Amino acid sequence: MSLGHDILDRLFSWAAIQTDGTFWMPVQASAGAEPVDRVFSFIFWVSVFFFVLIVALMVAFVVRYRRRPGREDAEDSAHHSTALELTWTLIPIAIVVFIFAWGFKVYLDLNTPPANSYEILVTGQKWKWLFTYPNGHVDENLHVPLDTPVRLVMTSEDVIHGFYIPAFRLKRDVVPGRYVKVWFRAIKPGEYQIYCTQYCGTGHSDMWAKVVVHEPGGFERWLDEASNFLKTMSPAEAGEKLYRTRGCAQCHSVDGTGGTGPTFRALFGHPVPLEGGKTVTADEDYIRESILDPQAKIVLGFQPVMPTFQGRLKDQEITAIIEYVKTVK
C-alpha cells in the first residue's frame, strides 16, 4: 500500500476495525484482494484531491468574498468561460475513463478461473450456507487449501442470497434456479468471515460462516477427518451434524417451534397422533421408516411433503440421526 495509506493507518489506528487490515480495508487474504485495493486506493486519492479542491475553494471564496460593509455587491467577472468549462468537463472525463478501464480489467481477471481449479458446491438457504466437497462431505464452513485456485459453484434453495468474503474482496448473488461460479486463490492462512449480503428475511444477518484457509497439507488432513466424523464423533454428535447439514433442520425444529414438519423436541418415546386417527409411539423403527418412507405415516396436522432419503443417507447415518433425536428433550 502507498505511503499515504500508512499515514492514514497511523492517524486512525485507534479507530481501526481489524488490526491486520488498514483503516479502509480488511486484510488481504486472496490473490484478488491486492489488485482491487490498488484501484480503491487510486480512486480514493483522486476523490481526496477533488474534495479538498472543492472545499478549499469554497472556504476561500466565503472568507474572501463574504458580504460586509463596503462589499455589498459582487465584483465584475465573466458569466461563463467556454474554455474553462470544457477544461473541467474533459479532465474529469479522462480520469473516469481511466478508472473505468482499470476497474473493468481487474474485474475480468478475477472472473476468469484458471483450469484445474478445486471445485466446491455452495448452497444458500434460509439462513445458512452449506459447502459440499468433491468426496460428498457437507460442511457448514468453507475449508480451502492455501495457494490453490478454488472454484465455487453456487445455487440457492429458496430466495436470492449474497455470498461475500470481505477478506477475499469476493461477492456474488446466489440465485435460485441458476448456478453461478466464482473463484479465488487464498494466500494467507487463517479464518475469515463469510456474510450473506442479499437481504433474505428474518435470519439474514445470522447467515454467517467462516472460510478456513489451511496451511499446506492441512486441508487434506481436515477433509479426511471431517469426512469420517461418523467414526470420530459419538453417534449423537454425528447425528446433530447430519441434522444441520442434510436438510432436516429446515423443517424440523429442536426447540418446539412449528415448521413444515413436526418438531423433534420431546419426540422420542412419546405417542404421535397420525392422520386417520391412529397413534404410534416414536421409537427407532418409526423414525427410520419416516426417513426412508416418509409417506407411510403422516403426523396429524402436517402435509405429506417430505421427500424420501432412501439412497441419500447410509444406515450408519440414519442410526446417528436417531441417536441425536433421542437427545432432544
Add this chain to the structure above:
Amino acid sequence: MSSDAVNGAGANPVMGNTLGGDNYLTHGRGLKSWLFTLDHKRIGVMYLVSILSSFLLGGVFALLVRTKLLTPGNSAMMSADQYNQMFTLHGAVMIFLFVIPGIPAALGNFVLPLMLGAKDVAFPRLNLASYYMWVTGAVMALVSMTTGAVDTGWTFYTPYSTTTNTSVIMMVAGVFVLGFSSIFTGLNFVVTIHKLRPAGMSWFKMPLFLWGLYGTAIIQIMATPVLGITLLLLIAERALGVGIFDPALGGDPVLFQHFFWFYSHPAVYIMILPAMGVISELVSVFSRKHIFGYTFIALSSIAIAVISFLVWGHHMFVAGQSNLASMIFSALTFMVAIPSAVKVFNWIATMYKGSIWLATPMVYVLSFLFLFGIGGLTGLFLGALATDVHLHDTYFVVAHFHYVMFGGTVIAFLGGLHYWWPKMFGRMYSDRWGRIAALLIFVGFNTTFFTQFVMGSHGAPRRSYHYLPEFQRYHQLSTLGSYILGIGFVIVAANLIHSLFRGRPAPANPWGGATLEWRTTSPPPHDNFATTPVAGDPYDVEAWRYDRTIGGFVPRAAGDAPAAG
C-alpha cells in the same frame, strides 16, 4: 427587531407584504376552500405539509433502526422481523412519500408558475388530482403498515417479496398509485413550461430551477410507467401465481431487478435534479452574482435525465449479469458523473468574486457542496467494477446513497424551503436559529454516515439486525450522529413554525432574487401578480439593491450602478 413590535402587523404595501390583507392564504376561508382548491400555491402548501409529515414518520423509523443498532445482538426493543419491517418502511416512506414528490410537488408546485409569471400551472385540476393520488397512495401504504408491515426492503426483490407473508400487495399497490401522482405532476410541469413561459423567456432565459424540474418531469413521465408495470406483474405473481419472477413458477428473479432499476435508477435523478436546480438559484442570489456557465448547467440537467436511463445495470454488477453488460453499464455510469461534476465546478465559480451572504439558505448551499461532493465522489468506487464487487450491498452503499439523497436532495430541499418560506407565508424566521440548525444537521449527518463508509469498506453488510462486535464503536457513533440530526430537525421545525406566528413580516424580495416570484408580494395574491411581469435575465441579481428601511431588496433606480467592489 423585536417580534412584539411587528407581531400582527397588517398589510404593508411599501415592503410588498400582504399579511392581514388579501393574499392566497386569505383568499377563501374554511377547510373546503383548501380541499377543493385549484390554486397551485395552496396545493403546494398541502403537499408540503403532507410530505413533511411523511418525513417525520420516515425519520422516526430511522431513529428506531439506529437505536437498535447500538448493540450487536438481540434487542428487547425490537425483534429481527420488526427490525426488517422498520428499515423497509424507513426506505419506502422516505423514497416514495417524501423524496420523490419532495422538491417538485411541494416547492415546485408553489414556485414554478410564479417563476413563469403565470397565474397557475397548465392543468390546475390535474394538479389537484395528483395531490389526491398521493393521498390515496399514502393511505394505502399506511394501511399496509397496520396489516402486516412489509419486510422486503424498499426494493421488493423477488422471489423474497412474492413469498413473504407480509402485506406486500397493499404496499406495492400504494406505490403504484403514488407513481400516477408523480406522472401527473410531471406531465403538468412539462406542459406548463412549454406553454406558459412569458414573453421574453426563451428556453435559455429560464431559471435553472425550471430546467431541473423539466428534466425531472421527463423522467417521471417516461420511467414511472415501467415501475407501474413491474409492480403489477409482482402483484399478478403473488395473487394469481403467474410465474414471472419466481423460479419455482418458471420465472426469473433477476428480471425483476432489471425492471425495477429501469425505473428506480432514473428515479434517483428525479430526486436529485430539482435539488440541483434549487442550488443553482441559491448560489447566484446569495453570491449577488450572475450564475456562472448557465448553458452548461442547463444542458447538464438534460444530459443527466437522458443518461440516467442507461445506467440501471450497475445495480446488478454482482447479480450475475454478463461481463459485457457490466462493462457497458460501468462505462455509462461514469459518464453520468460528468454533468454533475460540471455543475459543482460552475457553482463554485459563481461564488468567485461574489458578495457572499451566509444567510440560512446559503449555509445549506455550502453544506450541499460539501456533502454532495462526498456523495458524488464515492460513486466512483461503486461505478468501477473491481471495487463495486467488494462494496456492493454493504454499508458503503448505504452511506453513498444517503450522502447523495440526504446530503444532496434533503439539504437542497431545506435550503429551498428556507429561501421560499418568506414568499410562501410572508414571515421571516430567525436566521440565527436557522443557521444553528443547519450546522447541527451538517455535523449530525456526517457523524451518522461517514462512519458507515468505513464499516462498509470493511465488509459490514447492510440490512443487518446482528453485526460483529468489532463494528459496535462505529454503530454507536453513527447512532449518536442520528440523534444530533434529529435535534437539528426539531430546531428547524420550531424555528419555522415560530415564524408563522411571531416572525417579522417578509418583504417582497428579502434575498435579492431576480427571478419573477420575487416581483410579487409576500405572500402572493391569489392570481400571483397584480400586473404580468416582464421576464428578463433571471440571474441579473445586480439589478436589485438592498433597502435598509424595508429589510429587503428593491429594483435599482436607473443610473444607480452597483458599486464595483
